[in-house]
Amino acid sequence: MGHSTDDDPLTLAIAPPPNETPEEKEARLKAEAEARSVSEKIDEQLKAERAALKKKKPVKVLLLGQSESGKSTTLKNFQLTYSPKSWAEERESWRIVIQLNITRNVNMILDLLSEEMSNPSILLQGSVDSDESDDDSPLPGSPSNAPLRFTDKHALLKLRLGPLRGVQRDLEQIIGTSSNEEVFFALPGDPQALSPPASKSRPKEAFIRANHTWKLNNKSQQAAVKHFKENKVHEATEIIAGCADDMRAIWDDATVQQMLRKRRIRMEAMSGFFLNDAERIAMRNYQPSDDDIVRARLRTLGVQEYPIKFETGPATGSDWILYDVGGSRTQRAAWFPYFDDCDAIIFLAPISCFDERLAEDRKVNRLEDSYMLWRLVCSSKLLAKTQIILFLNKCDLLDQKLKSGIFVKDHVRSYGDRSNDAVTASKYFSSHFKEIMRRHSPESRTFRVHMTSVIDTTATAATLGVVEEGILQGHLRSVDLI
Ligand SMILES: Nc1nc2c(ncn2[C@@H]2O[C@H](COP(=O)(O)OP(=O)(O)O)[C@@H](O)[C@H]2O)c(=O)[nH]1
């Protein structure tokens, strides 16, 4: 390559004229030097412009993890911590979501009540779905075999809370829920509902999922929400307000609690559970608190993009884009196109799930699934240079679970005789994740891990501070490299 000989056309063309005088030569050299310096300046300018452009390039962060791992909640923490103004603007939209969440809580109880009250055979058989239950050890205050005694009080509560069925439908429509799940458990006795056979019904978590595609940062959908029959929202608010006392009563009812225990349903541990705050949320002028919004349930489908302009912190003024993804198995293929160009991945692994199974595949242990996904992400060549940050999430639930008498070693054989406390267990899980990263990363990389409970916004803000700085540094380094 690049050889030049005397008769090379290019060399001949740019060679100085053979009969050049010394003055001519000097003038020529000067002109050439000037041209060079102009060209160098242009080069420098171009380089600076490119760097500036890259600096302006948003920081891209991908939130990954199985379904229910805490991705959307982490996203909310980012918004709350770094973009408080837009957070405040969205507060009103969340009100409807939370009203829907609590309405579903009640309707779920009503469904179970209807089933129990109309089908005494279930009563004698005990829990219909105990074979599919997340954990086989008895819950605290374990199911008694005593028959459930329903009275007129229950019939009356059912009657008076009946209008919440319509509220659920209206709110789902307003938010844009489109879901089979909703139809599935809509209303036993409702002519339009495809009510499942009683023996097949699975009064689980799925009941209160908002399975839909609405996202709060989508302008057209926001507008749709705004214009959609504001009187419907008003009406729903009125009905909920009127039901406040009965909501409280049905939740506090001893027989209802016994029924839930019998069916091994821990509603208070479910997504979007708000019945403990019924009075406050049912108020006509209810304003969601930060905590309410962080705890609100809104299921993510597909990959959604959330631009955040940082208003505080070291990254102030910079633009970030967070990608929140659907985590269930069928949705994971959609992640890969986003791997190419991202600055960092925050990977969420809920470690309280060591004794649970995937909702979409009951054969698979949720912790095993997280390990498998983690290995996939770590081993990806596309991500070889991408910073990966691991959140071992739901530490609060892990702690509760272990304190309630569930043993890690009963579900994770390798755990052995280690102490059954949250600190020891999280360290143990962490070492497992670290080992997977070490073994499967194409290039060596730093293991960055945080023990989190992302529903705790104060603690999470501190974690995000560390994470933010690390990601920003990585982003700037990649800018300097071009
Ligand atoms: N107790 C507790 N609940 C959590 C934690 N992280 C998430 N959750 C709850 O778990 C549910 C699923 O969280 P979400 O962020 O929607 O998960 P995603 O499916 O990964 O987006 C929500 O009801 C959250 O409030 C946590 O650290 N502790």
Ligand SMILES: [Mg+2]
């Ligand atoms: Mg989500």
